[in-house]
Amino acid sequence: MRIAIFGHMYQEDYVSQLTDFLDELSHSGIEVEMESRFYNYLKGLLPGEIPIDGIIVGDDFEADMAISIGGDGTFLRTARWVGSKQIPILGINTGHLGYLADITVDEMIGAVDDLKNGLYKVENRALIEVTSTRKEAIVDWNYALNEVAIIKQDTASMIEVETMVNDVELATYKGDGLIVSTPTGSTGYNLSVGGPIVEPTAPNWIISPIAAHSLTMRPLVVSDSRELTITTTSRATNYRVSLDGRSVTLPVGSTIKLRKAPFVVKVVQRLKHNFGSTLRNKLLWGVDKR
Numbered sequence: 001m002r003i004a005i006f007g008h009m010y011q012e013d014y015v016s017q018l019t020d021f022l023d024e025l026s027h028s029g030i031e032v033e034m035e036s037r038f039y040n041y042l043k044g045l046l047p048g049e050i051p052i053d054g055i056i057v058g059d060d061f062e063a064d065m066a067i068s069i070g071g072d073g074t075f076l077r078t079a080r081w082v083g084s085k086q087i088p089i090l091g092i093n094t095g096h097l098g099y100l101a102d103i104t105v106d107e108m109i110g111a112v113d114d115l116k117n118g119l120y121k122v123e124n125r126a127l128i129e130v131t132s133t134r135k136e137a138i139v140d141w142n143y144a145l146n147e148v149a150i151i152k153q154d155t156a157s158m159i160e161v162e163t164m165v166n167d168v169e170l171a172t173y174k175g176d177g178l179i180v181s182t183p184t185g186s187t188g189y190n191l192s193v194g195g196p197i198v199e200p201t202a203p204n205w206i207i208s209p210i211a212a213h214s215l216t217m218r219p220l221v222v223s224d225s226r227e228l229t230i231t232t233t234s235r236a237t238n239y240r241v242s243l244d245g246r247s248v249t250l251p252v253g254s255t256i257k258l259r260k261a262p263f264v265v266k267v268v269q270r271l272k273h274n275f276g277s278t279l280r281n282k283l284l285w286g287v288d289k290r
């Protein structure tokens with residue numbers, strides 16, 4: 001089994017755990033390669049030699065599994081790193097909430113045997129693909145695992161977001177912007193503006209206005225087989241489009257199209273993992289505090 005490891009640069013609190021985890025992977029006969037920047041960071045942090053079999057430069061690699069060590073932001077960057085290879089990704093949470101990361105720091109060692117023996121499951125998560133008539137303006141990786149946010153640039157100016165579903169007019173949302181979220185991202189930015197939580201493998205998009213100027217504008221769930229066409233106007237000259245936090249500035253009047261990507265992100269989970277337990281553990285869903 002070959003594993004590719006990607007991580008963020010804030011692991012000072014987990015030196016002992018990471019050392020034991022990498023040693024356990026090596027002793028288990030698992031071939032380990034590590035992304036070069038993360039390797040160089042750990043080399044200055046961990047004591048002794050790092051027991052890996054190779055260093056990965058860029059995204060030219062193949063593996064049976066990728067491991068993301070960090071929080072949800074690191075997982076999103078790992079998904080971008082893996083790209084269309086559709087290599088399953090296991091998240092180890094050394095961040096804050098870590099909704100996408102299934103393994104805690106304390107569970108790392110025990111997870112090695114599960115990986116080696118195939119005691120895990122893989123969920124397919126859909127991405128949103130974003131295209132524009134201004135091809136030079138879209139970010140270099142035009143896919144989002146969590147959400148696409150259309151946001152006003154000028155804090156004083158409302159924007160109008162004309163939205164069409166399969167070329168049929170839906171609504172013109174007036175306010176601070178609009179979020180189109182995947183089910184995976186429904187517990188993120190979407191939830192913070194009052195959007196619904198959706199089971200991560202459901203075949204849907206969630207359309208949620210940000211600070212809507214009208215009480216009649218409410219979050220809406222549509223099929224992910226639909227194509228959304230979005231044109232934004234405003235008194236300001238520009239607005240922003242953000243894909244999982246990677247943003248670009250576009251001129252008002254420009255149009256973007258959102259559709260389901262032709263590939264998925266494969267998320268590795270423990271066999272005991274389920275949607276309900278994640279909601280209870282991460283969001284204290286239904287917890288009675290009396």
